[in-house]
Amino acid sequence: MLRKLLFWSLTVVFPFPLVQTYDSLSTDPGPLKFYVFLGLIAYTWWLLSIVLSVRPPWLHRFVGLPSIYGLHGMLGVLAIATAYMHREYSYSPSRLARDLGDWAFYGSLAILCFSVFFMSGWLVDRSRLLLKAKGLLEIVFRRQFSVWIHRLNLVVVAMIWLHAHLLARVNQYFAFMVLFDFYTVTALSIYVWKKWIAPDTYLMGSVISNEARGRSTRRVSVGLDRRAASLQPGDFFFLRFEGTSAVSGEWHPFSVTDADQKILTFTIRQHGDFTRRLDDVEVGTRARLEGPFGRFESIIQGRDSGAPLVFVGMGAGVAPLLSLAAAHHTSRRIHLLWAVRGPEDAYYRDVLEEYQTASGDRLQVTINVGRFRREDLAAALSAEAVAKGAFFIVGPNPAVLANQRLLRRIGVSARRIHQERLTM
Known part of the structure; x- marks a missing residue:
């Protein structure tokens, strides 16, 4: 929890040097300066979301990819909100600067709406109707197209950068502009390095x-x-x-x-x-x-070795749980629950039987045709597992959310439920 709080504090820490520098130099009236602050905050949040989109490995090991994706998406929403306030309540004598600001705002709003629907699970994972609509629309808007739409954020950043350079109330402060450009060049350099240079390594x-x-x-x-x-x-x-x-x-x-x-x-x-x-x-x-x-392995290493582990996999979601079972079936008590579409889809049954034989009764396996229902989980799990176990869920995003709700309803604490959904 402390790690996540430190991570989310980036929303305040990252814009602060730029805002503080402008505040110390600018002689604008207080209300106008405030709305300039909002514009600066929105811009730095866009830059930070671009940096997070490259999945920094060291940051992933610190908080996990779901937290990185969560903050990435939230920054997009927060940046739109603060940019709207900046646009509505500040003014500029430069027509080109105003047009660039408007184009950037509407462009970022369109990208956000597209990304929320096609590239994240915020809506479609919680509505079967929207999930079906997404599946139909993906015939046209394929994933590769969606990725390139998402990259138009770089165009938005370029327009905002030029917008700021055209504003007399901003570009007259040399020290501020140097810091402003440093933020921009650093963020874009990290993106370019990670996307086009780092893959060679x-x-x-x-x-x-x-x-x-x-x-x-x-x-x-x-x-x-x-x-x-x-x-x-x-x-x-x-x-x-x-x-x-x-x-x-x-x-x-x-x-x-x-x-x-x-x-x-x-x-x-x-x-x-x-x-x-x-x-x-x-x-x-x-x-x-x-x-x-x-982060599943690091979470397991941080848990009490006497507490049971419960792995819940749906379909191919059993893959990472299988590797965890291979690593711990001789030393930890494990209950692996695997939901499959049909008997023929239990293609790792023989592997699991081998692990069970070698585990000395430490590994228990439950394979179910169809999704687990609340009564299935209540009957399969021991009282100790519900009260003390660490749960790891992997599968399609809607199924993961559904199983989380079921586990909560039978008494499993949210802090003992772990999953890694990979949507932005």
């Missing part, structure tokens, strides 16, 4: 197998050129296939099924426009991997 490998598992799942194994030395159980990577027209060249997150640091195996449900075409990825295809990401 990422892990590389080749696809050594691509097999069907169940009705709509693929098991893809990638042999790495060098070991993934920092890989931990439960981690995931952002994966991109190189030099193939079979699938898009955008990054997609997938969890590792085991803890092998030389051959990474991914269990992938064929659901989106990218994953439906995984059948066409041939053995030998080169792959680039960003990561690893994940």
